[in-house]
Amino acid sequence: MADEMVRLAQRFVNQTYGSRIGMFVEEDGQTGWSTMFALTRALQYELGITSLSDNFGPTTVSLLQSQYPRLNASTVPSDDFCRIIQSGLYCKGYDGSGLDGSYNSRVQDSVAEMKSDMGVAGTDPGGDLTPKVFKGLLNMDAYVTVNGGSDSIRSVQQWLNGRFVGRQDFFIIPCDGHHSRNVAKSLLLAVQYMLGMADGVANGVFGPGTKAGLREHSLSTGSTGTWVQLFSAGMILNQRPVSFTSSFTSSLADAVRDFQSFVKLPITGQGDFSTWASLLVSYGDQDRSGEACDGVKTITAARAQTLVAQGIKYVGRYLTNPDPTDLPEKAVQPGELGTIAAHGLRCFPIYQTYGRSAVGFSYAQGRAAGQAAANAARDHGFRRGTRIFFAVDFDAYDYEITDNVLPHFKGISDALAADGGYYTAGVYGPRNVCIRVGEAGHSGASFVSDMSSGFSGNFGYPLPADWAYDQIVTRTLGAGDGSINIDINVASGRDTGQGSFDPPRNPTQPDSVLEPSVTGAMSTDIGAYMESIGFPLDGGTRSYQHWKCYDSTVAAHDDLITELSVRYGMRKALIQTSAYWEMRHIDPMDELADLSVITTYNTTGEFNDHSTGIGQCGGKSAVLAWNHCISKGYVSGQIRDPGSDDDLYAVWKQVHDSEEFALRTVCMVHLWGADGKPGDAKQEEVLRSMRLDYAESEVYELLRRYQGSGDQAVEDARKRMGVYQLMEKYNAISRSV
The missing domain is CATH 3.20.20.80 (Glycosidases)
Structure with a gap:
């Protein structure tokens, strides 16, 4: 829902600063990063920064600290400067006093309310706007619980802000009741500050100094003080059901035991180093052993x-x-x-x-x-x-x-x-x-x-x-x-793997004809997969139903495909997948294009190439593939001239008329593709020679190369892999019988 005061703030930043800061925001009444970035740039412009940035970084903070360490009715330098503050307040959900350019009591009260929500009112009371609070104003962090946030986590966030905001590298974190990367880093900074690390040394990284210090701060029942607050904060942020406290009670010890049991640490009920480590960093104590x-x-x-x-x-x-x-x-x-x-x-x-x-x-x-x-x-x-x-x-x-x-x-x-x-x-x-x-x-x-x-x-x-x-x-x-x-x-014991295995299948076993018992399931599974990616069984707007494509490219020519597979050491699934996929894509426009190619050639003798046949292969690609395979001795036949319309049309017509020739051509195109498609306008890197145990990357490459090198070929090859794996599933069953 649009907020009219946010829309007013967006209109202000566009009209006053848009051309100056090099950006305009949509005036939609919705608080978002683009609006906050624009306000940040507007502030930088007012501070005299010439290289503007979306980031409220060290330079912006430093200049605010040196020029306006406390912004209030007496120190705000201009009406527009004040309107930047008021716009930020509206975007944060606070009263901005109508963008009147006056740092009046309403603005002061809003700033004071925001600081209270941040948890910094105790160390920074009143309605003055200080640099770190200004930085917190111009971002998308919330300072009240949102989206089901936890009050316990919010109490930790507010405490961290209030306790450590005075340190050089600690900036105000959200108080929205949700754990996050920034909150986790802030807790680590707080630990380092309590270890006595100086500003510029404390960095929020779980390094050797932090580890050594924590080993000296084990906690147990009866411990009190800030270290217990930090430890209980870590428990809360790890979603353990404890209260934020400065006293290590027996109930906290019980919760620690539950946590230690969950993460598979020794169950001591104490805040020992390993438990600290598991609370503060994902990998925990790296000196642990593992099973x-x-x-x-x-x-x-x-x-x-x-x-x-x-x-x-x-x-x-x-x-x-x-x-x-x-x-x-x-x-x-x-x-x-x-x-x-x-x-x-x-x-x-x-x-x-x-x-x-x-x-x-x-x-x-x-x-x-x-x-x-x-x-x-x-x-x-x-x-x-x-x-x-x-x-x-x-x-x-x-x-x-x-x-x-x-x-x-x-x-x-x-x-x-x-x-x-x-x-x-x-x-x-x-x-x-x-x-x-x-x-x-x-x-x-x-x-x-x-x-x-x-x-x-x-x-x-x-x-x-x-x-x-x-x-x-x-x-x-x-x-x-x-x-x-x-x-x-x-x-953890939730998974224990396997300790005994069936005999492995031979990855280089040649393919055989399909077992009659699997062909029905094979067709059903492939049809279901194609449906799941948007190809209805009845063909939809395309020319052929699933059953027709499956029959023409798998079932009806299984003997031929098996023969080609054995002869060339090529998995049947490669031939089946490319032919089936291409046939499923034929539409009435393709059929009209085929008719146009035939009519034009018969009328003028000119050949206008277009993909054809059940494998949808163009005349030039077919000629180049056959020529290459003939020259390499993969197959015998007549070398054709790729510059001759008559030769191109002759091969194209065979692909168009004969399903058998089209399937042989699919095989030739894959062999050509493995060798890098020499002679093609976009020659490819040479793969390992054709083999039955190709890796998935090689299978993907061949499927992609069959279609071409553009974005659509890349996208379709990812989808073809699903067809290939199903084809291979049933071919593997058949050759294992």
């Missing part, structure tokens, strides 16, 4: 002995390696699970592709990831009921979790459900990711990347209630052949 680990090195017999000697019980290993040229031991290696089991260890599988930014996460990509992980888990021999931890290995902001990560995990959940529920999903990532994915019902347990303590999704969030593994430190254990570099994880 779990994960890493990118093969667990050999010697390394397994090292892990057992260190008390390790659970080992996290990756199902796949998306990049075959990097970290060659990252994925589970042949025989490794047998070695793990033989030494009494248990393994929990992790699925991670690149996934280091939000662009790698979407519903369609989640569907592909879920099926890919299930396929790989079966390949390695993981049994029914295994939980696979799907990785979110970046600092996802809250909006990215909403827009990308949650749809992605919905896709994973749908894929695993469609797979028969053989495997279940867990999530690996920062605390906020794990919490939200779990709350959405897409994960049954969390593997928390707490070593990334600086992530916004870790700093200011509690350990998820469903945590299974807590990643805290990297260590090298053992020596000689038994030496291994791993991430140490604390284990």
Whole structure:
């Protein structure tokens, strides 16, 4: 709902400062960062700063301190300067006295009320506006509880502000009742101040000096004072049910025991160093031992002995390696699970592709990831009921979790459900990711990347209630052949991995014809996936129904596709996916374009290229692909002239008329693509030669190259991966029979 006084403030900053500060804001009556940035720039303009910034930084604070350390009716330099203050008050929800340019009693009362809400009225009483309070005025922080904020957290926030606002690097934090990165850093600063660190030394980082100091400040029942306040504040910010207090009571000790039990610390009921560390920083006490680990090195017999000697019980290993040229031991290696089991260890599988930014996460990509992980888990021999931890290995902001990560995990959940529920999903990532994915019902347990303590999704969030593994430190254990570099994880017992495995499937076993018993389920699953990404079974506005596309590109030509797969060491799923995907996209305009190509050539002899056939391949691409494969000896045939309309049309017409030739051409285009598409206008990097055990990145590249190099090809290749993984699921079943 629009606030007319906020709209008045926006109109003021636009009319008075817009051209001067290089920005105008929308006059919508809604408080937002753009308005606060504009007011900040207006203030900087008034202070004589020539290089304006959205940031209310050290220069702005310093100039305010030197020029106007206390703004009031006597010191405010101009009416417009006062209107900046009044505009900020309206944007914060306080009375701005009608933007009359007067620092009158109404403005003074509003400033005093805001300072009281901030918790600084005791140290900075009255209605004068001081630099740090001014900085707090021109941001989006709230100083009253909002959106279900906790009164206990607000009391901590107000206390921190009032107690430490006089320190150089401590700035006023929100008092909205919600924990956050800034609140967490402020608590660390407060601890450092109480340890006696000077301004400029205290930095809000959990470093050696802070650790050493905390070891000297253990607390127990009967302790009193500021240290207890800091400790109880840490408990509150970690969502423990305690009161903010200066006395370490027996009830606080009981709550500490509960917390220690939850995070798997020794249960002492005391505020010892390890408990302080778990309250203040995500990774906690990194000197702890852990019963779990994960890493990118093969667990050999010697390394397994090292892990057992260190008390390790659970080992996290990756199902796949998306990049075959990097970290060659990252994925589970042949025989490794047998070695793990033989030494009494248990393994929990992790699925991670690149996934280091939000662009790698979407519903369609989640569907592909879920099926890919299930396929790989079966390949390695993981049994029914295994939980696979799907990785979110970046600092996802809250909006990215909403827009990308949650749809992605919905896709994973749908894929695993469609797979028969053989495997279940867990999530690996920062605390906020794990919490939200779990709350959405897409994960049954969390593997928390707490070593990334600086992530916004870790700093200011509690350990998820469903945590299974807590990643805290990297260590090298053992020596000689038994030496291994791993991430140490604390284990909660919510997940225990697997200790026995089925025989693995051979990743280089050639494909065979489809088992008749799977073709119906294969068609159903692929149709359901396509429906989930917006392709109705009846074709919608496109020319062909799902059943027709499946029949033409999978079922009716299975013998041919199998023959091509065996001959070229190419997975059948590559041919099936590209042909099926392209046929599903044919629409009436494509069919009219085909007719136009035929008519024009027959009338004028000119060839106007256009994608055609069930694989939707253009004449020039088909000629270049066939020429390349003939020249490499992959296939025999006639070399065609890509500059000749007659040659281009001749091949184009074969692709158009013959489903068999079109499928052979799909195969040729993939072979050409693996070799870098020589002769094409946009030649690509050469991949490893065609093979049955291509990594996912190589499969993705071939699917993308089939379509081209533009943004649409990239986006569609991500969606095609879902089709590929389903095709591969049923091809794998067939070749394993």
